[in-house]
Amino acid sequence: MMRLRTRIGSWTLLPWVAFAETEKPNIIFIMADDLGYGGLSCYGSKTTKTPHLDKLASTGVKCLDFHSNGAVCSPTRAALMTGRYQQRSGVGGVITAKSHRNTGLPLKEWTLGEAMKEFGYATALFGKWHLGYPAKFNPIHQGFDEFEGFVSGNVDYHRHIDQEGYFDWWKQDKKADEPGYITDLITEDALSFIDRKKEKPFFLVLHHGAPHYPLQDRESPGFRVIGKGNRDQPKQKVDRKAVYSKMVEIMDEGVGRIVSKLEKLDLRKNTLIVFCSDNGPAPDGSSGGLRGRKGQVFEGGHRVPGIFNWPGRLPKGEVCQTPILTMDLLPTFVSMGGGEIEPKRKLDGIDVIKALKGATITRKPLFWKHGGSLAVRDGDWKLVVTVGKKKKQALLFNLAKDRNEVNNLSTKHPEIVGRLSLLGEQWVKDVTVDSPVSQ
Numbered sequence: 001m002m003r004l005r006t007r008i009g010s011w012t013l014l015p016w017v018a019f020a021e022t023e024k025p026n027i028i029f030i031m032a033d034d035l036g037y038g039g040l041s042c043y044g045s046k047t048t049k050t051p052h053l054d055k056l057a058s059t060g061v062k063c064l065d066f067h068s069n070g071a072v073c074s075p076t077r078a079a080l081m082t083g084r085y086q087q088r089s090g091v092g093g094v095i096t097a098k099s100h101r102n103t104g105l106p107l108k109e110w111t112l113g114e115a116m117k118e119f120g121y122a123t124a125l126f127g128k129w130h131l132g133y134p135a136k137f138n139p140i141h142q143g144f145d146e147f148e149g150f151v152s153g154n155v156d157y158h159r160h161i162d163q164e165g166y167f168d169w170w171k172q173d174k175k176a177d178e179p180g181y182i183t184d185l186i187t188e189d190a191l192s193f194i195d196r197k198k199e200k201p202f203f204l205v206l207h208h209g210a211p212h213y214p215l216q217d218r219e220s221p222g223f224r225v226i227g228k229g230n231r232d233q234p235k236q237k238v239d240r241k242a243v244y245s246k247m248v249e250i251m252d253e254g255v256g257r258i259v260s261k262l263e264k265l266d267l268r269k270n271t272l273i274v275f276c277s278d279n280g281p282a283p284d285g286s287s288g289g290l291r292g293r294k295g296q297v298f299e300g301g302h303r304v305p306g307i308f309n310w311p312g313r314l315p316k317g318e319v320c321q322t323p324i325l326t327m328d329l330l331p332t333f334v335s336m337g338g339g340e341i342e343p344k345r346k347l348d349g350i351d352v353i354k355a356l357k358g359a360t361i362t363r364k365p366l367f368w369k370h371g372g373s374l375a376v377r378d379g380d381w382k383l384v385v386t387v388g389k390k391k392k393q394a395l396l397f398n399l400a401k402d403r404n405e406v407n408n409l410s411t412k413h414p415e416i417v418g419r420l421s422l423l424g425e426q427w428v429k430d431v432t433v434d435s436p437v438s439q
Helices: 051-058 073-082 113-117 182-196 240-264 326-337 414-431
Strands: 006-008 011-013 026-032 059-063 124-128 148-149 203-205 273-276 306-309 317-320 364-372 373-378 381-387 394-397
Touching: 006 394, 026 240, 026 326, 051 240, 051 273, 073 113, 113 124, 113 203, 113 326, 124 182, 148 182, 148 364, 182 240, 203 326, 240 273, 306 326, 364 414, 373 414, 381 414, 394 414
Parallel strands: 026 203, 026 273, 059 317, 124 148, 124 203
Antiparallel strands: 006 011, 059 306, 273 306, 364 373, 373 381, 381 394
């Protein structure tokens, strides 16, 4: 069959001519915020019930080796948008509400939104952006037709005020309030978008604030005040464990409503749904027994839930053991939409469709960096280099036998430590650019 070559920047997308526009799959990508590997009941949580995400996992592909690119928010989102290690775009650290209000993901970057839009998709992003505060960095200038949400790291779930006291709720690239609990607002925006775009293929990105602090469910009162910095904001008094679980469960409830909408509109079979988290858990969450948490390059800082569900096109009830990172989603989504990306684009992410369908694929070494800490993974071996106040430490683990990173094998295998250390040094030199948010 002949293929039609469609030029997009330095990419070449190759949709099959025989596909009608409506036959391209719809794609819905849902990202939680600070949800650890053990944060869903299908990943072992005993305190949080997530029946709708559990069903997507049991009827789709549940990933046991899915990773965020970063150990904190902004870096993972930059990797998602560019398909490359976040350091290449200068977003190696958090774009903070206090110190980085004038910077963001460079507009020269070619984004996932731009790729899908020019490939014929209606595009929208609802929820958290965290890749730039000024309007010029808004998602609608980065490939998304529609945006409603917040651009900071977190907001009061009811008052929509960020941690530094700025009002932060946007419709397109203008601030405009929409009263309501933000998890519900994101779900309602998604349902409306699906209704309005059901006649053409759509790419819908939902970036939830949950369960990132402040810990608030629907009944928890708003408390942040405009004009007050983080240290001067009123303090919360909540049942942290109970509210945290409720926040995740409300998000799960929204996922169930979206699936029901797709079924009602007869769109479910032609819609891929992907769910993950942007990094490991904050102290109130669970890493599922993995070592470390948010802000660390141990497994608990970046190994997160990963669920892919596409009825009839991906396996049902299967487990994927292949390492998959957030940066892999750009090439994977483009491929699932029937396109190809020119090699000269030099993405770091790869198309993982074959792995999701059960094939064994080989990956190049993988890297995570946060502050002065660096992790290098090659196959089953993982080197973690941590920098403390007094010393630098190199730890070596065999993840096939020790996923929880308990047994340090560095003294038994100094040659592996040396090889992975060299790979890490070379990688840092290759990807690092000068930027206000580089780490």
